[in-house]
Amino acid sequence: xxxxxxxxxxxxIAKDLIQSLAREGCSELLLYxxxxxxxxxxxxxxxxxxxxxxxxxxxxxxxDAVLNFVGxxxxxxxxxxxxxxxxxTQQYDDLALEQLKLHxxxxxxxxxxxxxxxxxFTQPAGPDTRASIALNAVTPQDYYAMAKLHAECKxxxxxxxxxxxxxxxxxxxxxxxxxxxxxxxDILRAIRDDTVLQTTDGxxxxxxxxxxxxxxxxxxxxxxxxxxxxxxxxxxxxxxxQELLTAMQQRFGLRYEVAAxxxxxxxxxxxxxxxxxxxSLNRQAAELGYQPAYSSIDGIAVESAIIxxxxxxxxxxx
Numbered sequence: 001x002x003x004x005x006x007x008x009x010x011x012x013i014a015k016d017l018i019q020s021l022a023r024e025g026c027s028e029l030l031l032y033x034x035x036x037x038x039x040x041x042x043x044x045x046x047x048x049x050x051x052x053x054x055x056x057x058x059x060x061x062x063x064d065a066v067l068n069f070v071g072x073x074x075x076x077x078x079x080x081x082x083x084x085x086x087x088x089t090q091q092y093d094d095l096a097l098e099q100l101k102l103h104x105x106x107x108x109x110x111x112x113x114x115x116x117x118x119x120x121f122t123q124p125a126g127p128d129t130r131a132s133i134a135l136n137a138v139t140p141q142d143y144y145a146m147a148k149l150h151a152e153c154k155x156x157x158x159x160x161x162x163x164x165x166x167x168x169x170x171x172x173x174x175x176x177x178x179x180x181x182x183x184x185x186d187i188l189r190a191i192r193d194d195t196v197l198q199t200t201d202g203x204x205x206x207x208x209x210x211x212x213x214x215x216x217x218x219x220x221x222x223x224x225x226x227x228x229x230x231x232x233x234x235x236x237x238x239x240x241x242q243e244l245l246t247a248m249q250q251r252f253g254l255r256y257e258v259a260a261x262x263x264x265x266x267x268x269x270x271x272x273x274x275x276x277x278x279x280s281l282n283r284q285a286a287e288l289g290y291q292p293a294y295s296s297i298d299g300i301a302v303e304s305a306i307i308x309x310x311x312x313x314x315x316x317x318x
Contacts, residue, residue: 001026001027001028002026002027002028002064002065002222003027003028003029003030003061003062003063003064003065004021004027004028004029004030004063004064004065004066004067004222005029005030005032005058005061005063005065005066005067006018006029006030006031006032006066006067006069007032007055007058007066007067007068007069007070007092007095007096008032008033008068008069008070008071008092008111009031009032009033009039009052009069010033010034010035010038010039010042011069011070011071012173012175012176012177013069013111013168013171013173013211013214014067014069015042015175016173016175016211016214016215017067017211017214017215017218018031018043018048018050019046019048020211020212020215021215022046022048022050024215024219028050029050029051030050030051030053030061030063031043031050031051031052031053032053032054032055032057032058033052033053033054033055034054034055036052036053036054039052040052055092055095058095058099059095059098059099062103063106064106064107065106065107065108065109065222066096066099066100066106066107066108066109067109067111067218068092068093068096068108068109068110068111069111070088070089070092071085071088071089071111081143082140082143083140083143085143085144085147086143086146086147086150089147089148089150089151090147090150090151093110093151093154096108096110097154097158097161100161100163101161104160104161104162105162105226106162107162107164107221107222107226108155108161108162108163108164109163109164109165109166109218109221109222110151110152110155110163110164110165110166111166111168112148112151112152112165112166112167112168112230113144113145113148113167113168113169114167114168114169114232114233114278114279114280115144115145115148116131116145116148116149116152116167117129117130117131117132117145118131118132118133118145119132119133119141119142119145119275120132120275121275121276121277121278122276122277123277124205124238124277124278124279124280124281125232125279125280125281125282126280126281126282127282127284129282131149133145133146133149148167151165152165152230155228155230156228156230158228159228160228161228162226162227162228163228164221164227164228164229164230164231165229165230165231166217166218166221166230166231166233167230167231167232167233167280168209168214168233169206169207169209169232169233169234169278169279169280170182170184170206170207170208170209170278170279170296171208171209171211171214171233172184172208172209172210172299172300172303173210173211173303174303174306174307176188176303176307178192178307183199183204183206183241184208184244184300186199187244187245187248187254187256188304188307188308190254190255190256191248191252191253191254191308192308194255195255196255196256196257197245197254197255197256197257198256198257198259199241199245199256199257199258199259200258200259200260201258201259201260202241202276203240203241203276203277204240204241204275204276204278205238205239205240205241205276205277205278205279206238206239206241206244206278206279206296207233207234207235207237207238207239207278207279207280207296208235208239208296208299208300209233209234209235209292209299210235210292210293210294210298210299210302210303212293212294213235213292213293213294213299214233216290216291216292216293217231217233217285217288217290220285220288220289220290221288224288231282231284231285231288232280232282232284232285233280233285234279234280234282234283234285234292235292235294235295235296235299236292236293236294236295236296236298237295237296237297238279238296239295239296239297239300243297244296244297244300247297247300247301248300248304251301251304251305252304252305252308
């Protein structure tokens, strides 16, 4: 049975993957976290019984692969962290890399981000898209992207090691923290609290990855021949902003008001830059046999129904 170490095992996306791997039943997991007691309580509540260890213990237990989820998933938290994101990203990446050099047969999967391409996304990413940073005018909104890009560059400079960077653009599951500041969580809070969502008419297209598809992609990477490269994550289809608003109105009774982009409602968090087309058309992961089962809208409907405790097909407000 393969042994997989997971750094940052307390993150939302890591927890979802841990449960998927547990259901798969072919991996022994080593969960590395900062708060061991909290992680033990969480896994006990899910009926799991994997080893939970402190980061200081990493390197003592043999394993076949390491997955690094350490980072920031909430744009509001990213804004609060500022430049500290550089040190955190490098610290845990170096932790994995140091051990990988001692055990070059090991696989390393690093959770990167679509933000590594840069802050604009005036069009979706593709195989030939270049990363773009305004080097002479770096702002705090660029820090997160630059931290991920720096890590990826380090990884490509080690071509003899089996390192795979997975660039997640958007991810959504039933375990989403509704306190996080994403557009989808703003929608869900408005539905839950029966308030009116305030948004703008600015164009926005997003691609929301479902946890089952993320699990499939991770498994494809682990089962493929060793290689050193990056893959963009994608669902079966992205979703446009108005399409998402209409679907959430029809299925869950969302109430919303749209203002001109020049009159943006207060409280909107834009920690990593405006991205009207934040998704990728790069389908290189298909080379591994990856075929997403969920489109963005279907994944959101299924997971939102569970969060809200409703039938995803019900029509609350016609």
